Amino acid sequence: xxxxxxxxxxxxxxxxKPYKKVLLLGCNECVTVCAAGGEREVGVLASELKLSRAxxxxxIEIKEQTLERQCDHEYIDxxxxxxxxxEVILSMACGAGIQYVGEKxxxxxxxxxxxxxxxxxxxxxxxxxxxxQGCGACILDQTGGICPIxxxxxxxxxxxxxxxxxxxxxxxxxxxxxxxLIIDRLKELGQLDKYEEIIPVKDWTTSxxxxxxxxxxEDLKL
Amino acid sequence: xxLNYPTNVKIxxxxxxxxxxxxxxxxxxxxxxxxxxxxxxxxxxxxxxxxNLRAKKRYKGSRGPGVQRAFQNINPRPLEPSNPRTLFxxxxxxxx
Numbered sequence: 011x012x013x014x015x016x017x018x019x020x021x022x023x024x025x026x027k028p029y030k031k032v033l034l035l036g037c038n039e040c041v042t043v044c045a046a047g048g049e050r051e052v053g054v055l056a057s058e059l060k061l062s063r064a065x066x067x068x069x070i071e072i073k074e075q076t077l078e079r080q081c082d083h084e085y086i087d088x089x090x091x092x093x094x095x096x097e098v099i100l101s102m103a104c105g106a107g108i109q110y111v112g113e114k115x116x117x118x119x120x121x122x123x124x125x126x127x128x129x130x131x132x133x134x135x136x137x138x139x140x141x142x143q144g145c146g147a148c149i150l151d152q153t154g155g156i157c158p159i160x161x162x163x164x165x166x167x168x169x170x171x172x173x174x175x176x177x178x179x180x181x182x183x184x185x186x187x188x189x190x191l192i193i194d195r196l197k198e199l200g201q202l203d204k205y206e207e208i209i210p211v212k213d214w215t216t217s218x219x220x221x222x223x224x225x226x227x228e229d230l231k232l
Numbered sequence: 233x234x235l236n237y238p239t240n241v242k243i244x245x246x247x248x249x250x251x252x253x254x255x256x257x258x259x260x261x262x263x264x265x266x267x268x269x270x271x272x273x274x275x276x277x278x279x280x281x282x283x284n285l286r287a288k289k290r291y292k293g294s295r296g297p298g299v300q301r302a303f304q305n306i307n308p309r310p311l312e313p314s315n316p317r318t319l320f321x322x323x324x325x326x327x328x
Contacts, residue, residue, distance in 0.1 A: 050255060057258035 011131070012040040012104040013138045014047060014124040019058050025121045026059070026100065030069055033089065033096040034059075034123075035111065036076035037103035044138055046124050047102025049076040055102065055123060071096075080107025086114045093118060129160075146216030146223065152204055154195035159212075161188030167209040248272070250283025254290065 026032060034056055042048025056072045063070040073096065077085040080103035093099070098119045101108040105126040112120035128140040143160045149167075150157060159165045163181040169189030173180030177190045196202045216223075237243065242265075246252055249272030257268050270291070272284040 050253075053255050054258060057255065057262055061258065061261055 011043050011129070011138075012106075012126060013044045013128050013130045013140075014041050014104050014126045016046050016051060016055070016102070016124050017122070019055075019062065022055070022100070022121075022123055023059070023062055026070075026098070029098040031071045031096045031098070032059070033073050033075065033093060033099045033118075035080065035089065035099060035101045035103065036074075037080045037101075037107050038076055038078050039081075039103075041103055041107075041124060042076075043132065045136075047104075051102060052076050055100075077103075080104075080111055083110070083114060086111055090115075144217075145212075145214070147213060149209065149212075152207070152209060153192045154199055154201065154204070156188065156192045156195055158188055158192060161186070161191060163188070167212055248278065248280045248283035249287035250278075250280060252287055252290075 034052055036042070036047050036049055036052035038048060041051075045051065052074050056074050059070060059072060073092070075089055077088060079085050080101060093115055096118070098121060099111060099115065100121050100123050101111050102123045103111070104124070105122070108120055108122050112118075129142040129144060130138045130140045133139050140160055142157060143165075145159050148157075158167055158169060162169055163179050163185070164171060166189065169192075170187050171189075174187040174190055177187055179185040179187045193202075193205060196205050244260075249270060252270060257270075260268055270287070272287060273279065275284060275288075278284040
Protein backbone atom coordinates (compact mmCIF):
# COMPACT_ATOMS: atom_id res chain seq x y z
CA UNK A 11 0.00 0.00 0.00
CA UNK A 12 1.03 3.61 -0.52
CA UNK A 13 1.40 5.29 2.86
CA UNK A 14 0.71 8.99 3.34
CA UNK A 15 0.45 11.48 6.18
CA UNK A 16 -2.03 14.28 6.32
CA UNK A 17 -0.57 17.76 6.20
CA UNK A 18 -1.12 19.99 9.21
CA UNK A 19 -4.24 22.11 9.34
CA UNK A 20 -2.10 25.27 9.18
CA UNK A 21 -0.49 24.16 5.92
CA UNK A 22 -3.85 23.31 4.38
CA UNK A 23 -5.44 26.56 5.56
CA UNK A 24 -2.53 28.52 4.06
CA UNK A 25 -2.99 26.76 0.69
CA UNK A 26 -6.73 27.41 0.74
CA LYS A 27 -6.47 31.05 1.76
CA PRO A 28 -7.66 32.55 -1.55
CA TYR A 29 -10.53 30.09 -2.01
CA LYS A 30 -14.07 29.93 -0.70
CA LYS A 31 -15.53 26.97 -2.61
CA VAL A 32 -13.61 23.77 -2.17
CA LEU A 33 -14.14 20.28 -3.57
CA LEU A 34 -12.52 17.94 -1.04
CA LEU A 35 -11.70 14.58 -2.61
CA GLY A 36 -10.81 11.49 -0.61
CA CYS A 37 -9.70 8.12 -1.96
CA ASN A 38 -11.01 4.71 -0.92
CA GLU A 39 -7.77 2.86 -1.53
CA CYS A 40 -4.37 3.06 0.19
CA VAL A 41 -4.91 6.36 1.99
CA THR A 42 -8.08 4.95 3.56
CA VAL A 43 -6.15 1.98 4.94
CA CYS A 44 -3.38 4.18 6.33
CA ALA A 45 -5.99 6.58 7.78
CA ALA A 46 -4.72 9.61 5.88
CA GLY A 47 -7.30 10.41 3.21
CA GLY A 48 -10.34 8.15 3.31
CA GLU A 49 -13.98 9.07 3.81
CA ARG A 50 -13.52 9.52 7.55
CA GLU A 51 -10.48 11.77 7.14
CA VAL A 52 -12.36 13.80 4.54
CA GLY A 53 -15.11 14.36 7.12
CA VAL A 54 -12.63 15.36 9.83
CA LEU A 55 -10.71 17.74 7.57
CA ALA A 56 -13.89 19.34 6.20
CA SER A 57 -15.11 19.89 9.74
CA GLU A 58 -11.78 21.34 10.88
CA LEU A 59 -11.69 23.70 7.91
CA LYS A 60 -15.27 24.88 8.45
CA LEU A 61 -14.66 25.50 12.17
CA SER A 62 -11.36 27.29 11.49
CA ARG A 63 -12.89 29.56 8.87
CA ALA A 64 -15.92 30.21 11.08
CA UNK A 65 -13.60 31.23 13.90
CA UNK A 66 -11.98 33.79 11.58
CA UNK A 67 -15.38 34.96 10.43
CA UNK A 68 -14.78 33.79 6.88
CA UNK A 69 -16.98 31.74 4.64
CA ILE A 70 -16.10 28.40 3.13
CA GLU A 71 -18.20 25.94 1.18
CA ILE A 72 -16.86 22.41 1.09
CA LYS A 73 -18.21 19.49 -0.86
CA GLU A 74 -16.99 16.18 0.52
CA GLN A 75 -16.55 13.37 -1.98
CA THR A 76 -14.58 10.14 -1.66
CA LEU A 77 -13.77 8.34 -4.89
CA GLU A 78 -13.09 4.64 -5.23
CA ARG A 79 -9.67 5.56 -6.66
CA GLN A 80 -8.07 8.74 -7.88
CA CYS A 81 -5.54 6.90 -10.04
CA ASP A 82 -8.16 5.73 -12.58
CA HIS A 83 -9.92 8.18 -14.86
CA GLU A 84 -13.26 6.33 -14.68
CA TYR A 85 -13.60 7.30 -11.03
CA ILE A 86 -12.24 10.83 -11.49
CA ASP A 87 -14.93 11.38 -14.13
CA UNK A 88 -17.58 10.95 -11.42
CA UNK A 89 -17.04 14.51 -10.16
CA UNK A 90 -17.19 16.06 -13.66
CA UNK A 91 -20.90 17.08 -13.34
CA UNK A 92 -20.20 19.42 -10.42
CA UNK A 93 -16.46 20.14 -10.43
CA UNK A 94 -17.18 23.41 -12.21
CA UNK A 95 -19.07 24.69 -9.17
CA UNK A 96 -15.89 24.85 -7.11
CA GLU A 97 -12.82 27.09 -7.25
CA VAL A 98 -10.29 24.50 -6.16
CA ILE A 99 -9.88 20.77 -5.62
CA LEU A 100 -8.25 19.63 -2.39
CA SER A 101 -7.18 16.01 -2.80
CA MET A 102 -6.42 13.60 0.03
CA ALA A 103 -5.14 10.87 -2.32
CA CYS A 104 -1.49 9.92 -2.79
CA GLY A 105 0.70 11.99 -5.10
CA ALA A 106 -0.36 9.88 -8.08
CA GLY A 107 -4.04 10.54 -7.49
CA ILE A 108 -3.54 14.25 -6.87
CA GLN A 109 -1.66 14.66 -10.15
CA TYR A 110 -4.10 12.58 -12.17
CA VAL A 111 -7.06 14.62 -10.92
CA GLY A 112 -5.14 17.74 -11.99
CA GLU A 113 -4.54 16.27 -15.44
CA LYS A 114 -8.24 15.60 -15.89
CA UNK A 115 -9.46 19.01 -14.71
CA UNK A 116 -6.87 21.34 -16.17
CA UNK A 117 -8.65 24.57 -15.33
CA UNK A 118 -8.87 23.76 -11.62
CA UNK A 119 -5.98 24.08 -9.19
CA UNK A 120 -5.50 20.77 -7.36
CA UNK A 121 -3.93 21.03 -3.91
CA UNK A 122 -2.42 18.22 -1.83
CA UNK A 123 -3.83 17.60 1.64
CA UNK A 124 -1.38 14.75 2.37
CA UNK A 125 2.33 14.06 2.09
CA UNK A 126 2.89 10.77 0.26
CA UNK A 127 5.67 8.82 1.92
CA UNK A 128 6.34 5.19 1.03
CA UNK A 129 5.24 1.74 -0.17
CA UNK A 130 4.72 -0.25 2.96
CA UNK A 131 2.77 -2.59 5.19
CA UNK A 132 0.62 -2.30 8.30
CA UNK A 133 2.65 -3.68 11.20
CA UNK A 134 -0.20 -3.18 13.64
CA UNK A 135 -3.14 -0.82 14.04
CA UNK A 136 -1.67 2.64 13.57
CA UNK A 137 1.86 1.52 12.61
CA UNK A 138 3.12 1.34 9.03
CA UNK A 139 6.55 0.44 7.75
CA UNK A 140 8.36 0.78 4.43
CA UNK A 141 9.04 -2.37 2.43
CA UNK A 142 9.60 -1.47 -1.23
CA GLN A 143 11.16 1.33 -3.24
CA GLY A 144 9.87 0.19 -6.62
CA CYS A 145 13.34 -0.16 -8.14
CA GLY A 146 11.97 -2.24 -11.01
CA ALA A 147 14.36 -5.18 -10.64
CA CYS A 148 13.40 -7.39 -7.71
CA ILE A 149 16.09 -9.49 -6.01
CA LEU A 150 14.02 -10.80 -3.10
CA ASP A 151 14.77 -14.36 -4.24
CA GLN A 152 18.42 -13.84 -3.37
CA THR A 153 17.93 -12.07 -0.05
CA GLY A 154 15.51 -14.26 1.86
CA GLY A 155 12.49 -12.19 0.87
CA ILE A 156 13.80 -9.05 2.57
CA CYS A 157 14.69 -6.11 0.36
CA PRO A 158 18.14 -4.61 0.91
CA ILE A 159 17.21 -1.59 -1.21
CA UNK A 160 14.28 -0.59 1.00
CA UNK A 161 15.32 -2.06 4.35
CA UNK A 162 19.01 -1.09 4.45
CA UNK A 163 19.56 2.62 5.08
CA UNK A 164 22.39 2.59 2.53
CA UNK A 165 20.62 0.21 0.11
CA UNK A 166 23.71 -2.00 0.17
CA UNK A 167 23.61 -5.07 -2.05
CA UNK A 168 26.29 -6.89 -0.07
CA UNK A 169 25.93 -5.98 3.58
CA UNK A 170 25.93 -5.40 6.40
CA UNK A 171 28.19 -2.39 6.76
CA UNK A 172 30.27 -1.55 9.84
CA UNK A 173 27.40 0.47 11.26
CA UNK A 174 25.36 -2.60 12.12
CA UNK A 175 25.39 -3.19 15.87
CA UNK A 176 23.36 -5.79 17.78
CA UNK A 177 20.99 -6.07 14.86
CA UNK A 178 20.31 -2.33 14.73
CA UNK A 179 21.28 0.31 12.18
CA UNK A 180 23.63 3.17 13.01
CA UNK A 181 21.13 5.59 11.47
CA UNK A 182 18.60 4.95 14.23
CA UNK A 183 18.89 2.67 17.25
CA UNK A 184 15.25 1.64 16.80
CA UNK A 185 15.79 0.69 13.16
CA UNK A 186 16.55 -2.95 12.37
CA UNK A 187 19.65 -3.54 10.26
CA UNK A 188 18.26 -4.72 6.93
CA UNK A 189 21.17 -7.05 6.34
CA UNK A 190 20.89 -8.55 9.81
CA LEU A 191 17.25 -9.32 8.97
CA ILE A 192 18.36 -10.91 5.68
CA ILE A 193 21.00 -13.09 7.34
CA ASP A 194 18.59 -14.18 10.09
CA ARG A 195 15.94 -15.08 7.53
CA LEU A 196 18.39 -16.98 5.31
CA LYS A 197 19.46 -18.96 8.38
CA GLU A 198 15.82 -19.79 9.15
CA LEU A 199 15.31 -20.91 5.57
CA GLY A 200 18.53 -22.95 5.53
CA GLN A 201 19.74 -20.85 2.61
CA LEU A 202 22.76 -19.19 4.16
CA ASP A 203 24.80 -20.27 1.13
CA LYS A 204 22.98 -17.50 -0.78
CA TYR A 205 24.65 -14.98 1.50
CA GLU A 206 28.02 -16.16 0.20
CA GLU A 207 27.08 -15.17 -3.34
CA ILE A 208 28.15 -11.67 -4.27
CA ILE A 209 25.28 -9.67 -5.72
CA PRO A 210 26.63 -7.76 -8.73
CA VAL A 211 26.32 -4.02 -9.25
CA LYS A 212 22.66 -3.20 -9.74
CA ASP A 213 21.28 -2.02 -13.05
CA TRP A 214 19.37 1.06 -11.99
CA THR A 215 17.94 1.75 -15.45
CA THR A 216 14.73 0.06 -14.33
CA SER A 217 14.44 2.51 -11.45
CA UNK A 218 13.88 6.26 -11.46
CA UNK A 219 17.21 6.97 -13.17
CA UNK A 220 15.63 6.74 -16.59
CA UNK A 221 13.00 9.32 -15.72
CA UNK A 222 9.30 8.65 -15.13
CA UNK A 223 8.44 5.05 -15.97
CA UNK A 224 5.64 3.63 -18.08
CA UNK A 225 4.31 0.12 -18.45
CA UNK A 226 2.53 -0.84 -21.64
CA UNK A 227 0.62 -4.08 -22.12
CA GLU A 228 -0.37 -4.19 -25.77
CA ASP A 229 -2.52 -7.28 -25.14
CA LEU A 230 -4.67 -5.37 -22.67
CA LYS A 231 -5.13 -2.22 -24.74
CA LEU A 232 -8.50 -1.66 -26.36
CA UNK B 233 -27.15 8.96 35.87
CA UNK B 234 -30.78 9.98 36.36
CA LEU B 235 -29.72 13.51 37.21
CA ASN B 236 -31.57 16.63 36.21
CA TYR B 237 -29.69 18.73 33.74
CA PRO B 238 -30.30 22.30 32.61
CA THR B 239 -32.48 22.56 29.54
CA ASN B 240 -29.56 23.79 27.44
CA VAL B 241 -27.66 20.54 28.00
CA LYS B 242 -28.23 17.82 25.45
CA ILE B 243 -27.31 14.26 26.41
CA UNK B 244 -25.97 12.09 23.62
CA UNK B 245 -25.86 8.44 24.65
CA UNK B 246 -23.17 6.19 23.27
CA UNK B 247 -22.61 2.55 24.23
CA UNK B 248 -19.08 3.31 25.42
CA UNK B 249 -16.64 6.24 25.33
CA UNK B 250 -14.66 4.03 22.95
CA UNK B 251 -17.39 4.78 20.40
CA UNK B 252 -16.68 8.50 20.47
CA UNK B 253 -14.85 9.56 17.37
CA UNK B 254 -13.22 12.90 16.66
CA UNK B 255 -15.74 13.41 13.87
CA UNK B 256 -18.60 13.14 16.34
CA UNK B 257 -17.13 15.95 18.45
CA UNK B 258 -16.33 18.11 15.42
CA UNK B 259 -19.81 17.74 13.94
CA UNK B 260 -21.27 18.69 17.31
CA UNK B 261 -19.29 21.92 17.29
CA UNK B 262 -20.31 22.55 13.70
CA UNK B 263 -23.91 22.43 14.84
CA UNK B 264 -23.15 25.37 17.11
CA UNK B 265 -22.78 23.98 20.63
CA UNK B 266 -20.65 25.82 23.20
CA UNK B 267 -18.91 22.79 24.59
CA UNK B 268 -18.74 19.02 24.75
CA UNK B 269 -18.33 17.06 27.94
CA UNK B 270 -17.29 13.45 27.57
CA UNK B 271 -17.89 11.27 30.61
CA UNK B 272 -17.18 7.57 30.88
CA UNK B 273 -16.42 4.73 33.26
CA UNK B 274 -13.54 4.68 35.72
CA UNK B 275 -10.30 3.31 34.39
CA UNK B 276 -10.22 -0.43 34.81
CA UNK B 277 -14.01 -0.65 34.96
CA UNK B 278 -14.94 -0.47 31.29
CA UNK B 279 -17.77 -2.83 30.44
CA UNK B 280 -16.08 -3.35 27.09
CA UNK B 281 -12.68 -3.81 28.75
CA UNK B 282 -10.63 -1.07 27.05
CA UNK B 283 -13.08 1.38 25.49
CA ASN B 284 -12.44 4.16 28.01
CA LEU B 285 -8.68 3.72 27.75
CA ARG B 286 -8.92 3.99 23.97
CA ALA B 287 -11.01 7.13 24.32
CA LYS B 288 -8.41 8.54 26.67
CA LYS B 289 -5.65 7.82 24.15
CA ARG B 290 -7.62 9.48 21.41
CA TYR B 291 -8.30 12.45 23.64
CA LYS B 292 -4.63 12.80 24.32
CA GLY B 293 -3.95 12.65 20.61
CA SER B 294 -1.85 9.53 20.74
CA ARG B 295 -4.12 7.46 18.52
CA GLY B 296 -4.84 8.36 14.94
CA PRO B 297 -6.02 11.88 14.26
CA GLY B 298 -6.86 12.34 17.92
CA VAL B 299 -9.46 14.67 19.28
CA GLN B 300 -6.87 16.92 20.82
CA ARG B 301 -4.97 17.24 17.55
CA ALA B 302 -8.15 18.13 15.77
CA PHE B 303 -8.83 20.83 18.28
CA GLN B 304 -5.38 22.23 18.86
CA ASN B 305 -5.83 24.65 16.01
CA ILE B 306 -9.40 25.50 16.73
CA ASN B 307 -10.24 25.56 20.43
CA PRO B 308 -7.13 24.67 22.35
CA ARG B 309 -8.83 24.50 25.70
CA PRO B 310 -9.15 20.89 26.81
CA LEU B 311 -9.71 21.17 30.55
CA GLU B 312 -8.57 18.68 33.12
CA PRO B 313 -11.32 17.14 35.25
CA SER B 314 -11.76 18.83 38.61
CA ASN B 315 -12.38 15.60 40.46
CA PRO B 316 -11.20 12.60 38.48
CA ARG B 317 -12.30 10.15 41.14
CA THR B 318 -16.01 10.76 40.88
CA LEU B 319 -16.19 10.04 37.18
CA PHE B 320 -13.67 9.14 34.55
CA UNK B 321 -14.05 12.48 32.90
CA UNK B 322 -12.30 12.16 29.59
CA UNK B 323 -12.23 15.77 28.70
CA UNK B 324 -14.13 18.95 28.21
CA UNK B 325 -13.95 21.18 25.18
CA UNK B 326 -15.33 24.66 25.02
CA UNK B 327 -15.55 27.21 22.32
CA UNK B 328 -13.62 30.36 23.11
